Amino acid sequence: MGQEEKIREGFLAAFGYLQDKITIQRSRRIFVTVDIEKFAEVFDFAVKKLGFSVLCVITGLDEGDRLTFIYHLDDGSGVMLNLKTGVSKERPVIKTVTEYFPSAEVYERELVDLLGAKVEGLLPGYRYPLPDGWPSGEYPLRKDWIPENKNG
C-alpha cells in the first residue's frame, strides 16, 4: 500500500462521508473535495493528524455560479494534498487559515481582491495585489470580468 493509499485510509477512518470524494491522481497527488460546512474539521485533521504542515498556496477558481478554492498542502516529503471546497457566488464566505499558517495572509488577500471572496477572521491590512484606487465590486479573475481595453 502506497503512502497515498494510507492517507486515503486515514481520511476515511475519520470522515466516512469522504468515501467517493478522494481521488488519487497519480503518485504524490491527492485531490479531496469537501463541503464548506465540513471543511474546517477536515483541514484541521489534515494539518494536525496527517502531517500536512506546509501550505503551498490557495487557488481560487470561478466556476459559473460557484467559487472553488483549492488548498494545496504538502507533508514535507513531496506528497501534495489538494483540498477543494466551494461556495456560492451570492455568499462567498470562507474562514481564514492564518492561525494555522501565518503566510496564508497574502494568499487570502489575493482571493479577496481578485475573486471577491470574503474571508472571515482575516485581520485588516494592506490590500494585495490590486492598487488602493481599484474600484470596489470589480474582481478581475471572475469569468464575467472583461478588461476595458481588450488589446492589453
Added chain:
Amino acid sequence: MTALFQILIFPGFLFLSVFGLVAEFVDRKLYARFQNRIGPPYFQPFADIIKLIAKEDLIPGEANPKMFRLTPLFALASTVTAFLYIPIWGTNSVYSFNGDLIVVLYLLMVPALAVFIGGWYSTSLYARIGSVRTVTQLFAYEVPLFMGVLSPALLANTWSLNEMAQFYSRNPWYSVFNLIGFGVSLVALLGKLEKVPFDIPEAETEIVAGSFVEYSGKLLAFFRLTFDIKMVVCASLLAVCFLPFGLKLNPAVVFLLFLVKVFCIVALISLARSVAARLRIDQMIRFCWKYLVPLALMQLFINLILKEILLK
C-alpha cells in the same frame, strides 16, 4: 597679494581642487582595477564636478535654505584652511605657529559637522539618519585618530607641524617607531573619509545617500569637492607625520616626493575599500574602541618611553 595668491591659487583652493580631483581619479581607477574593471578616464572627476555645477540646485521646501546652502561652504573653507598649515615643500608651510597640529585636526572635523547640520536641515528622513550616523561615527574615529597623529608629535616634543617635520628631517629613522600610530591613523582615516568599510553614514543600500540625499547641483559639487580635498589634506597630514623621508633634498624634489607619498596613502585607502564589506554602526564603534584606541594608547606609551631614552 601673496597671501591672496597662497589662499586662492597655490597651495590654496585651486591647487587643492586639482590635487583632490586627481586623487579621486587615482582612487577610482585603482578601485576599478582591483575589481577587475577598466575604470574611468583621467578627466572623469573633473567632468563630474563640471556637470554638477551646470545642474539646477533643488532645495527641499521644508529645509532651511540658508543653512542648507551655507554648510557646503563651511566644509570647503575649513578643509582648504587646514592645508595652509601643512608643510608640503621641505619643512615649511604657509602659516605656522605652535599648536597648529591641533588646529588642523579640528578644522578637519568641521566637514563632518557641516554634513550633520546640512543633512539635519534638509529634513529628509534618510538624511537625518545619515546625519546621526555621521556624528555617532565621529565619536568613534576621532579619538584614535587624534592619539595616532599626536604620538609622533609627542616624540618630537612640539605641537607645530613645521617643527615636527624639522625634527624628523634631522632624525628620519625615528619615524619607524610610529608605525603602529600610522596603522591606527590610517584605519581611523577610513572612518573620517567615510570609505568602505566605514561608509556607514552614506550607505547607499540602506539610507540612499545619507546626508546628501537632498543635495544637488552646485551644492553637491561643493560637497564632492570638499570630500576630495579632505582626502588629500588628511593624506598629507599623515604623510607629514608618519612618512618624513627625503626632506633635505631640493624643494622641488621634496614636493614631488610629497605628492608620491600622498598618492601612496590614497592607494592604501582604495585597497582597503576594495577588500572589505561595510560594517554596521555598532560594529564600527566597537571596533574603534576595542582595537584602535588601545593600540593608539600603546603607541603613546611607547613614544613616552622612547622620549626618555632617546632624547636624554
Added chain:
Amino acid sequence: MAERDKFKIPVGPQHPSLKEPTSFSVALRGEEITGIDVRLGYNHRGIEKACEERTYIQDMYLIERICGICSHSHSTCFIQGVEEIAKIEVPKRALYIRTLVGELERIHSHLLWLGVAGHEIGFDTLLMYTWRDREIVMDVLALLTGNRVNYGINTIGGVRRDITREQMKEVTRAMDSLEERTKYYIKIASEETTIIKRLSGVGVLSKEDALRFCVVGPTARASGVDHDVRRDDPYAAYSEISFNVITDNHNDVYGRTVVRLKELMESYKIIRQLLEKLPEGPVSVKVPRKIPAGEVVSRYEAPRGEDLHYIKANGTDKPERVKVRAPTLANIQAVKHMLKNRLLADLPIVVAAIDPCFSCTDRLISVRGEDEETPGIMTWENLHSYSVEWYRKRGLDFSKLK
C-alpha cells in the same frame, strides 16, 4: 516614546537596495527596527487573467516573461503541467536538455544573488567579481538557446533546439572554470571577516519558524528544513541524476549564502552527469492544439525555491485557469519576522537573502485604459512639449530639437 516610534522611513517602492518595486515602511527607534509593514503588488500585470485568453503555446511565452531571472523555471513548470494533462510522453533527450538549461539558470541566478548580496553589504568588489564570472554561464546559455535570459527553449512536447557535441564540450569547459571560481568564493565567504560579521546572526529564522512560515528554497534549507522538489517530487530528468540536497543549520543570512554556494557546486555536478548520460533521440513530439479537460498541480524547484503552478484545462486550446505561486510569495512573510528588533543596516541584506523577485510574486496591472481617468501618466509628446516649455521659461529654446 510614542512620538519617537512614529519615525517611519520608507524603503521602496523605489530604493537603491531594491531592484524591483515593493514597499517596506520601517518604524525606527534610533537604528532599531520596531515595526515593519510590507506592501506588495506594484508589479501586478494581470498575467493569470491574460493566460485564460490565450492559447497554451502563447501562454508558455507569456509565462516565461513572469520573471527575468527564473524564466525557464516558470515555463518548464507550466508546460510539464500541460503535458501531464494531455498525457504526452516527452522524449528523454528533451527532458535532459530542459534540466540542463534549468541548472544553468540556477547557476546564473545564484551568482547574481551573490553579487547582489555583496552590494547590499557594501562589498562591491564581490559584486564585480561574481558578475564577471556570471558572464561565463550567460555565454553558455546564449550558445545553447540563443538568448541570455528568456531562453525560449521549451515547447509543449519537448524543446525547440537540440544541442551538439561541440556545445557540450563548451559547457563542460565553462563548468570547470566556474567550479574553480566558486571554490574561491567559498573560501572568501568562510575567511573574510567583514563578510562574516555582516552576515552571521542576521535575519535569524529558526527551524520551527521556517516550518511555521512555510518558507521554501535556500531560505528553508539554510534553516535546516530538508526540502527540495528536485528530490521529493522529481520532474524532468532529476530522477536519474544523483545529487545532494544542501542544508545548513546556521539559520541566518550566512547560512543562506553557504547553501547557495554549495548548491552551485551541486549544479556543476548535475550538469556533468546530464552531459554524460544525455540520451540520443528526438527532442520533441507533436502535441494537439486542444488539451483535454483536467487539472494538475505542477511543482518545480526554481533557484529561489519551490515554484508551483496549478493548471485547469477545459478541453479547448485555452486554459480555464492558471495559478502561479512564485517562491518569493512564500518567503516574504518570514522577512517581517526576521527583521523584528534588528537594525536598519540589516534590512537590505535580510530582504536580499530570500532572493526576492517581486515581478514573479505579483505577476497579475490591468491598465484601466489610457483615458482621462488616469491622471499623472504623460505620453511622449506631452513630456516633450513640457520640457520645451520648461526650458523656454528659463530662456532656452529647444523647440527645434526632436
